[in-house]
Amino acid sequence: MAFGTRVRAIAVVALTVALAACSPSSDSSSSEPSEALTADTGATTVTFRLWDEVAAPAYEESFDAFMAQHPDIKVQVEVVPWADYWERLPLDLQSGDMADVFWTNTSNFGRYADNGNLIDVGAALGSDHDEWTESVVALYERDGTLWGVPQLWDSIALYYNKDLVDAAGVDPTTLTWAPGGDPAAGDTLLAAAQALTTDSAGLRPTDEGFNKDSRATFGFNAQADLQAIYLDWLGSAGAIFQDEDGAFAFASPEGVAAFQYLVDMVNTWYVAPSAADTNTNGDITRDLFLQGKLALFQSGPYNLKTIADNATFEWGLAPMVAGPEGRVSVVHGVAAVGNADTENMSATVDVLKWLGSVEGQSALASRGIAFPGVVDAQQAFVDYWNERGVDVQVFIDAANGSTIPAPVGPNVNAGANEITPILQEMFLGTLPVAEALEQAQEAGNAAME
Structure with missing residues (x-):
């Protein structure tokens, strides 16, 4: 099972991560993407894919504001449930049906970056953007290149x-x-x-x-x-x-x-x-x-x-x-990445820029869905919970303190599949701890080779 940001679709845990920055995942199917140019308006259509139906309305609200400022670009949100998301992603990339912009997590982006499937975000967006949560930025850097725009993050x-x-x-x-x-x-x-x-x-x-x-x-x-x-x-x-x-x-x-x-x-x-x-x-x-x-x-x-x-x-x-x-x-986060094979590169980059802005993430924050990746948008999330009598400062303190990286690497999920049953036996008490860890580490590393 894949490492991932925590979602209710990955409830059986062992090595699955909800790694958690978003609300319960969707079981609904995705909508069909539009043609690159809509016949009625002539606007360029950019598709955005995620796996969380609770976050989807916040993105729709965000993109409404984007489209008001960019009438020549239409953004369509697709929801693909977690259970199908990672199986469909490589197939859709191969067939040319993948969205222009899509969510990813730390354990999956590496292989697509290595395969040339992703837009170099650092080069495309440059440094002239709102401040992003540095610990999440670091998760999506590979070989000196930034591949994702931080969207959501969580700590413990x-x-x-x-x-x-x-x-x-x-x-x-x-x-x-x-x-x-x-x-x-x-x-x-x-x-x-x-x-x-x-x-x-x-x-x-x-x-x-x-x-x-x-x-x-x-x-x-x-x-x-x-x-x-x-x-x-x-x-x-x-x-x-x-x-x-x-x-x-x-x-x-x-x-x-x-x-x-x-x-x-x-x-x-x-x-x-x-x-x-x-x-x-x-x-x-x-x-x-x-x-x-x-x-x-x-x-x-x-x-x-x-x-x-x-x-x-x-x-x-x-x-x-x-x-x-x-x-x-651990600080884990979801990022938005760009499809390197998009037919609408300029519009796709504009959407990525929006997703990395305070205005672009304000709906996620103000609805209390997750800590946004843009630093100056985080107060809206804090305010949402303060109004409900919940002080979330401890999560911010954890993220700003000492941290341990979330799982990363193009083959880390293959390793996870080997580690999981061994660690479960260890927690059952049927394998001594030292022996179990040696077995898990050896099997996991062999699977990643």
Whole structure:
């Protein structure tokens, strides 16, 4: 399964990323693209493709403003659902049916850049544009060339159930993990998670008679979730996921310490849901949080709307859990790229310029869909949530702090397909951590060769 920005279509997680900057994906089919020149107006038609039906109306609003300023260009929005998106993309590029501008993510753009399918954005747009989020820009640079215009981004923070943390006397803003859960090394997360985990009799994991098979509440969402959990854990341990050449490099002593802590939360300390559940339904921890059965839920802004709309208790946002190297968040983003084979190069470049402007991204921000890639458009997103009593500053702080790169490379998805089942077995407790990481790294790298 492909790495991607977090969308509800990639709910079973392991190595899928919602990597998450946008709302639930669409299951609707795409509209048919128009001819390059519309017969009624003579305007040049530029097609724009994405996979998210919730973001699509914001883009339509944005392009209405664009077309008012550029009456000689008509922009048509196509939605292709995530389930079909990546299968159709190479076929449509080959047949000449691909949109002029389209969404991509970090794990997929590399092969198309290498194949000459994409417009060199750096050359086409130059440096005279509104400021873009630098961490997202870096994700779409390859061999010294920028290939995408940042659209959406997300980072990681900690959602918490205020009733549960208050009752347990836990401060969610200062949580830190250390190898082995050693308090002498500064660990506060394990004790907090134990205080927040109870069985049906109200006993905690540290109490005699605690029944792990009848847990009523869980402390923390330790699971095989790359974006929200283990990439961040690797970074905060001082480990890396990929080296400078794109090879997987997580089977280091620091990587083992990071994963061992997460696996122990599930299988030794019993403060996280079973991997038998989370391996097959990555959203189960979000659902447990909404049911009041999970106290601490580390995740991204891609879950803001769902939680805000459905939580029946008081909740809040705190900084993500820190580790030996402090707080280290993955920052992932979606970019808009241009089709190098477009028949309407000038108009396509004009659309790309619009998509990289404050005005072009204001609809995405003001509707609260995602943090926009244009820095000066981000306040509208902040204001949207402030009006609803939610302070999203923790996500901005995470993005501006220490970060770990999202998965990149033209063949990284092939590696992901090999890594996923091995890491799932590790989280189940059926493979020792060090052995599993060595196996996964070797198999993943072999698949990327």
